[in-house]
Amino acid sequence: MTEMPLDASGAITFGRNPIDRRSEARENGAVMATALADARARAFALIADRVVLAEGSEEPTFDLATVAGLGADPAALLLLGWLPDGAPRFAARLPADPPGRVLVDLRTLAGEGTMPPELYGQLAQARSMLSWHERHGFCANCGAPTTIGAAGYRRDCAACGAQHFPRTDPVAIMLVSDGDRALLGRQARFRPGSYSCLAGFVEPGETLEAAVRRETFEEAGIRVGRVRFHASQPWPFVSSLMLGCHGEALSTEIAMDANELEDCRWFHRDEVRAMRDGTHPDGLTCPPPLAIARHLIEAWLDGRV
């Protein structure tokens, strides 16, 4: 299934992924065997969030014999799905840095943005799936070791019979505005001068909209009324689904949680535009296009809220 950028999400880094997952086919062992035997099959090879690239290029896929040579366990390949032309795509975890190979951090690759856009979505899928397996070798229900099932989309416990599925953590990320002012904050770990949207995990028993309001109140003391969904983004550090929203402030006095944020302010639209354009007099900036926060900011600047 070829995915066109039909919405704002498809235009955000990691948001475009041409892989046809055929989730209904995963239970069929013959499908996995056929995909493994397909001469067009290629795999992404990662160690945590570092991606192996072919020598002298940014090509991040390798034929299956090559990934086995790099040290990947052929029995632990994850079948991501198929490209539109039917070529299978796998993800492979390497146990150690292969000698003589170039590995680049996925966040760096995505920030540079020089690969074809479709590759970032595939790499996000590979990275999140591999991380899940790496952290879920045992059954949370009984403690016994688990094994890969469903072509990589399940882990099975032979001891208690539990089935475990890959985890995706929904995150509310929001640009809250009060007329011509937007609420932006910075964490101590951000680059100096960089301000971004507030964000936090959606919790059990909570709507997305309630999470937008709770996180904004907990971090900044600002009450939020109307919430509008804008776009979503897979965020593979480690396995989040960013749910980007615009929120309307109901209050204006900031009470910042200093454990979460280093600073939090209202910025006028002109100032935000200067931050976006890199022309702010104090050198303040907002996040790069890699981040959905940037797209929430751009949409607000353009009146697309």
Place this chain on the structure above:
Amino acid sequence: MTEMPLDASGAITFGRNPIDRRSEARENGAVMATALADARARAFALIADRVVLAEGSEEPTFDLATVAGLGADPAALLLLGWLPDGAPRFAARLPADPPGRVLVDLRTLAGEGTMPPELYGQLAQARSMLSWHERHGFCANCGAPTTIGAAGYRRDCAACGAQHFPRTDPVAIMLVSDGDRALLGRQARFRPGSYSCLAGFVEPGETLEAAVRRETFEEAGIRVGRVRFHASQPWPFVSSLMLGCHGEALSTEIAMDANELEDCRWFHRDEVRAMRDGTHPDGLTCPPPLAIARHLIEAWLDGRV
């Protein structure tokens, strides 16, 4: 933090929850001790998805001495948060049916809808949190037993140091339309004659919009173009976040996945209205207000898409 129904999500069952979670306070052991000692503290008591009710009423909370008497382990109480008046609310898992007590299935309670709306959101939070602990007594990373941390919002592994957080699974649920026709399907487990929206889990490396398109194509063979977010709903069976969307069909010929669905059809707006109103000549129906699917259908019928 009092939550008003500021959006469509707040008007859906489980979507309204007045509990102030104060997530930043959970790490503070004194906060938990103070909440436990608070005379206003009350707990929901559940066994899986069955809720203990007070004798002769629909009251689902009990003081902490009573829940201990019902068999709950006082050391395993989960602090959900605080009501707007500051009264702490806990969730307690019972090891067995307490003699002489009435237990009612949460889905039944929610379907009846006779409790104050704010209670359903709290019960959803309680049920999802309790289920997560019940299924996560061991470390997925190393297999060792884990212990409760952060007032119930974390499980800690002393063996490998891993921290585990409650899981929430995002689900795409969508009403796909083609002008005056809507795509509805039924699973074999549905009540006879009942048709609903298609749905499926959002996967790692996938946007919400892409999940809407993938699930609709996999289950019904219909291509979807534009996707619009409508509302979200916590769905505590076991721990989903339903992300309700409207989608515009790009194709019309259905190719149903018979493993997933028993039937799937295009229904004209007039027919859907009759299903909603209980006046369909063949007795076909659509889901009750408990389900976000019903709200997606109502919004489409009303032109709120």
